[in-house]
Amino acid sequence: MSELEARFVKKGLWVNEAKGAVLGKVYTTETRTGTILVALLAVFSSLATAHLWNLVIFYCHQRRAHGRPADGLFKQQQALLRTLPPPTSLMTDTVKLWWSWRHRTDNVLLRCIIFPLLGILFAASTLTVSLTSSYIVDTTNLEVLVDSPSCASINLPRMAETQLTASTLVENISPVMESYTRDCYGKETSDLPSRCRNTFIAPNIPVKNASVPCPFSEEMCDGEALELDSGLLDMNHYFGLNLHKEDRLQFRKRTTCSILPIDGYYDVLPATDFDGLLGRGALPEEEIIALKYNAPSPSEDVQAKYTFAHSLAVSNISQNYEFRVMQSYASPDWETAGALAPRYAPLPSLARQDADVALIALWSNNVLYAKPVNDPLFAAHANASFVNYGATFEQFRPDHPGRTLGCAQQWQFCLPKLGENACTPFMGVTLNIPQNVTQFSHTTSTQRAVIQLLLTSSVFADITNAPVSQYSLAGSAVQFGVAYELADDQWKKELVMWESASWAALQILVSDYAVGPVHRDPLADQYTDQPTSVGDKTLCHAQKMRKAGGFANISVFGLAFLLTVSGTIALTDIILLRFLIFLSRFRRALAPKIDRWIQDGVFQLQRRAFEADRKGYWVGLDNEIPTTRSKELLGELSSEVQPRGDAVVYAQSEQASSMRDNTDSASTGQKEADLRPKEPLTVVERETSSTLGSK
Template sequence: MSELDDVYVHRGLWTNWSQGPVLGRTITTDTRTGIIVISILAILSSVATTHLWHIVIFALHQIRARGCPSDLLFWQQQAILRTLPAPSALMAENVNLWWIWRKRAQCPFLRCFGHVLLAFVYVIGALSATISTSFVVQTSNVEVLVNTPFCNKYIHRDQKPGWSHLDKTLDRAASYRNRCYGEGVSLPETCHSILIQPRLLLQQSITQCPFSKSMCTKGHVQAISVDTGLLDLTSDLGLNLPRQEAVKIRKKTTCTVVPVQDHLRMVNASTDDVYRSEQEQGFGFTRPTTSQIEVPAVALGKNLRFSRDYGNLTFIFKPPNDGLPLGYGVKQVFALATPSNLTKWDVVPELKLDDADTVLVAIDLRGATYIAPVEDILFSAHRSNQNNSRFFSDRPVGLLGCTQQYQYCIARPSQTEYCTQLRGALLDIPPITLPSISPLQKAALKHFITITRNISSVRSTFGGYLNATASISPMPGLPPDQWVHEVIALETQFLSLLQVMFTDHATGYASGDGDAKNSTPPVQSRDRNDRSLLCNTQKMRKAGGFANINYFGLVFIIVMTTAIVLLDLYLLKILLFLSKFHRAMVPRLDRWIQDGILQLQRRAFEAETKGSWGKIDQEVPVTTTDEKLAELSHASLPQGYKVTQNFATSDLLAQRVSSSYLLSQWGADLISSLSRFKVGHDTTDLPHQVEDDVSDFSVSTMPDRSKD
């Protein structure tokens, strides 16, 4: 089985029902477009987190804006919050405040590092949000919807001996089983890039022999039961069905080693008869001859595939000197519990059950040789050559008898799912068997029934797969429970065939097999229960080249970003409008406005009696007339003295402290001092109080002559 061809991938919007009708909305596109979308989403996420931070800062400022008397540290923090600093800037500003006020204010560490912690947590959250946007787009090993005009079932012709496509299907299933159904826990990477569920699990247990006592081996483990559990056709086999249309299937197989001694026949048959039986079993060999030879045969019910009457014989094997393959040969027959012309085996009563199908597997052991004896009850080998260097099977043929039971479950709207009892395979779906079944569910069940019937036909024609198939001779030996491993191998072969045939129906047999001439593009049937309802419902995986964009996630990020940006831009205007109806909101909002840099500038001009002002209760104050305002003077220095360096003792004060704040601190003393001294006096003549106030500043003692 190979990866899905790019031309059969559905591009555009579709619904992945396994994720729900909302979260499952998916856009499939090429990888390049997916990368562009990831970049756009990252930008949108950054924009959203920036504006959301503004809202957080606004909320923090409003919570603190109670109007109560507080120390200067509090007012400096409010001024910093009003500037809407970035999270990193808020952390730096508060660390600086803590360092300056560490010995001057009460609990400066807790008061400052609370803001630092808030900014740090927000940065982590913003990074997480930005990273999470990348999950909206998947660019590797994505689930895709198969879309091909070749979706149709392959109708093989029973009378045609070639069955080329089914032969190839068996080979592809065996190859996939060898890769993806190994004993290791981890699977090769190629297994994860083809099917939705690369390996279906089996549950095994020891149980009682299901047949008559004469068909059970005494003194050994009675039987092994292998159960698939309920397989969901959506999550396990990749059918894209809504949850209310879900279909689940369970297959339970119970196998035991059937004693062959009482049913083994060595018959004299012409080579022509032997090879005709091989041809009638689907192998397609003929070799006319009249020589009489003795070949092994198994008599456990008439094989109806034989055109000649061989009596009660079920299997006839090739002569040992006539091209016997190395290792083992495997043949199968099956009998359905429900009478049908599909059954090609008139099973003996000892193997027949009313509630299960019966499968008989015959293994030709004549071509196997071993270095050591084999104790397994199916492959037992104790006959040896003269020097005991080679060991041969104790009998020419080994038999496995199995029962197969199926359980079918369907989801029902507003009700619990309905399940049948374990029974033989269904051939049709009468309403009494599965009441309230929908057309889509019926089509899915028919699809499964047809595939299982084809698997039985393939196995009865081409045999089966054995773990013990030898590539070299002689073989080193086999473990004593090898037959249990073979039962599991037969079931994993069934599962791999099931997976291969499900995907073959979706992609179309003609797309991958030139011999499948019966496969044609589907024509919409008037019968809505036809399997064509399942066309364009199969999901597979693609390792690369395509990207899946979650439609819900894409829309959610765009809508949330737009909403956050608009809220940040218009939040204050909305609150100001609401404050007309809720007067309690006015003081806090007014404090936000008055702490703004433009309002602080207005207050500085007013402190120097410059300008006549309007809109002083809004974010942007204006002068009532188009008047010219002189530059604000430096903070509280005697006129005529030049500032030789920044009057602030730190960058924080230089950036944040307004003229009105400085005037409030030194204004009174300076005004009283300047009233007694003329411009240009040396600072040594100033009172000590003034000297202390201006001691943090470096000033020139020379008068300012620039105006002279």
Template sequence: MSTTDLNVHLGVWTNWAKGSSEGRTLTLTTQNGTILIAALALFVSVAASQSWGMLSFFVHQLRTTRKPHYGMHFQQQTTLRNHGSPLATVWQLVKISWAWRSQSVGSFKKSIGLVVLGLVYLMMFGAASVFSSRVATTSNEILVRSPNCGIWTLSADMSGDFEQMTDFNVHQRVNADLSKSYVRDCLSGYQSSPECNIFKQRAIPYLSRNNATCPFSPEMCLGAPNTALNLDSTLLDSSHDFGINSLPKDRVSYRKVATCAPVTTDGYIESGESHFKGRGYNYTAAYYGTNNMMNSSRDMYGGLDNATYVHTDYKSLQLGYDTQSGAPLYSVFVAPAIPEKPAMGFTPIEALNAPNSTVSLVFASFNGYSVAPSDDLWLPSHKVLEVSVNDPGYAPRNITVYTPDKPVNVLGCTEQHQFCNPNRPMDSESRCTPLMDWGTLGLLFDNYTAEIMDTTHQVEALTIIMYAALAAELRNTIPFFHAPLLANDYTSGFMSNPIPSNQWELEADNWFSTGMNVIQRYVAETATGAPGKYAKYTTDAAANDTELQWFCANYIMRDSAYQSFSVLALSLIAVFGGLAILASLWLETTIGWIQTKLNRGTFHKMCWKLDSALQLQRMAYEEAGMGNWVRCADDIPLTEKGDEIALPVEWDEWHPTVAGRPVPHTPMFDGGRDMVMQKQGTMVTTSSETTLAPTVERRPTLMTLSSDAEISREGDHADVISPVTPPMSPTIPAAVSSPLSKEVVVVSVQEHRDGGS
């Protein structure tokens, strides 16, 4: 089955298995889905970057104090203030720590907290960016809509429609082999293909135990007591397991139970010789009850009265060309006992009678040789045979092979079905039907649905699963398999490698698993319609059936050509990501307004503002006399209209800086003298807090004025910078007064080159 040509609902729909809120789903083509995933990852990255800005703001504010700090602290603050991406910020902090390692300030200790914080944040939101699409992507589940949706089944009035009957049987055979291949390839790990992901539930779960009691009279089962194989699907949900998208009140549960065991042939088979159309043959007849479907008394069925099955070597009488054509060495025949329709099978003997069950006897014969004996109870081979081999190019030789113990061996199985209304109380007698055979359940269908089901949607879902369960019974699957036994995988030519001693269990388990997939496939095909040339049998089948229309509009499959997203997850990502982005844009303004309103934190506010790159640039240029700056208290300072700034053309490579004309200032006088100190290459001028254009009043080292007018450095270690309460005009304040206040000059520095200023 392929969903290539299906009508798929694109857009928003509700997956009721997840509820009305979590189940809101957006389905897009893979191309559009990829675009959405990329946009989602980009959006999360932007939100993460903006969130990092908020985190940097709070860390900066928490670290802002009036206490003295080494210069590294202020570089870290500036890095946090002018944050880039988390990675860029972390890398800058690492470089700062490394640069200060020789300054005896404990740079690594003072940096580790910030670096770890940045790395943790980077990993968290890096993962969020990657996995956000996974959170939003529910799967490749799709809601199919097909004009060919409908149940394809044969009815009694179609007995003359041989074309449709033939098509139906051919299609049933194809589906049986598809399900067998699906179990082998997709569930047994043989190989994988897109076909492995077309059903809502990849595999239907079931329980298997090999200690069950014999489903027939104890003397009929081979092996030790309580060694029968019981296979139980438990209750399967129509929505979760079979893909019928319905509200909880419209769901039904289905259960299938099968029990199998090898059946004794002692006293129940006989061998002899006969002839048909002038050709003699050997036969082995099994007598477990009269076969009403194939009358064994007729010559074409063996000419034996009351036989259940007759195996012959008639077809083995052929030339070697035909025996090498690749036909399976194992041949299998299924004889069902259908309680409500005995004419469609055989009437079992009392010892094989299993009430409320469909009994199927699986007869197997092996037409080859085994290279080793087989101890399997159903397919035993212990008879020793010496075979002469005379291949061209090789010397003649004799080899020992093994043949089956008996021409025919029998495996008996019972099948039962059960339906439940999961909305009824667990202890309610009207919650479930009894476990019973499909035919009886079908006869009592109207009674049970009236008693157990609450809604018409439940009845519709139940009807479709009922038909699917019928198609999955052993009598309707094994005869359609091209190679019904896994044991065929051990054969080549006339020979077979040894099979496991529990081969019969493996075969029964495989049939049950295949049957579960047949149910999935049948329900899915009811929604999609029969494929190809068979579509004509279900076209417009739902035109006048409102309940079938409901089913046709509510079936979930999977298709890798589409992607489905959780609308709730997308909404949450959009809301929280959008809030993070908006909050980051208004955070500084809001916190600043609160600080101003409450008259608290103004120092922190001003430090945050002055640490910005544009304010630092403004103050550096201002101090160097480059430009006349206005609106200095704003986030973005400006120069006066028409003012142009020329970049420096000379610099000291050991101490690069910018230089320009001095900014306007009010000079300080001491005893009528303008205190202007001259050092080679440097103009030192006084500055004042009353400067109209705020300047950087800095103290790169503590300078004291000695008696011989030299400037010296105080101390051998890195400087400690002490911030003070800022003036109303934004600027970085000068250092605190030294005890040598009469000899201390707070200076601004201007570079003078030889030959001019």
């Protein structure tokens, strides 16, 4: 089974029902668009985290802005926080503060370490958010929805009417089924090749096997029986259907097989009685071995009395296994299926009313073994040693030219919405949905379409598919007519593999409904129908498959969530820290801490530095950005360091000081202009030890 072709991938918006109506909204587009979106989301998320960091720093500053006397380290930390440094700058500048203050105040390390830790934590969180945002756009191993104009269903009666058998369909499916079974079944998920993970939603169908009592009358089992049970399988989970909750359906298949007895169930007859079977004239004294597991026939035809027949002449020269199968359906509606009707009726001791009965005959022919084989189906103990160049080579030939497996196959359907009575009784495959099953009367149109698809597909996907194709594990071990050895339970291994092949075939057939059988079998148009009912049309657009690349799935919820949260954070930062602090009403609500935020700002600190250096007449002392009263040219700030004993005191008039205390914030600009000195400043110079000495 190859990967879904790009032309059958639905582009645009759809809902992945497995994830729900909200989280499951997906937009499928080309990889190029997805790559561009990933880059844009990375930039957007980075901007959002930067704004979030600003809010975190603002919160830290406000939590610490208590207004009480504090040492220089505290004041410098507040000034550092006010600059809204990025995490790396906060960490490095805090380390510098620690180094400078480590011997000058108490608990410096403890007081400084919180900010580097905060920066590291936020940096890690930012990285996590960036990685998470990349998951919004998925570009590998995608779940995509099938969208094909060729959606069609197999019409079994039409196949019979047009005298087309399943041969063309089986011929096209068998090679794909065999290779997919070989690669994708019987292995751990981690060991599966890429093709298994890039085709179906579930790479394989799990089947449990166990030894059970004989599924037929006791005399028809030569030893124990093996049961292969899938358990209830959700069609959405295992077959990739994208059904709504009310249309969900569960499906189960149970196959129980045993080896049928051989003694008393075969005859050796002249080949002349089977000219029609041979397709040629009988050889002189050629004999036929015929197995009889079908019900007695009133026909006078010798061949009608037997289920399988095989030439012993061919058996003596052929060095490969040969398999033949017969299928009997329990449902009576198959009698009207024409060419698809069962070709035999089983013995009463094999017949089941609740199961279809399949017979698989193995002709071992002249396959030889290097060691005795104790497996009951492939048993080989007859000595066939030979001498070559004086050396004796020990070999063994089959105990009997042919043995037969009998299998009872049962299907079950469950409607979860019905509760305790959700499941139908076990039944055989029917041509159409049976009307006498209570559960089927409660199905939706889509559920009926799914059930009919499973019933039809199961005709070509049962345990006989692999043997029909001559596919077996034992056969792959034969080299030049000789098999080294076979396990004692080889027949069980063959059954497990054949059952796996039937599930692989069912996976293929179910997905082919939406893609269109015509893309696998060129003759499919002759035996398929276009969808007509609402359920059929819904099912055409309800098949998910996997796609390795070429497309991108965008999570609509994830995209909306990221844009909403990021936009909210960015707007909060911009509005709160860039605009609202200019509004008097907002400032009064958060006073006095917001005032300390403003006074710790770089513009206010610069204003204070110029005032301390007696440069400029400043207004807007309570605003985020103070200005000079008029157009003034400011010189460079002095970098000279005054001796510790010296101090320069700048005094304002008492009148100006009094006016400042009574200033109303609503008329800040004009009143702060009045606070500027209206008379010369007085410079008071303290006497230092140097001046006293000079005196």
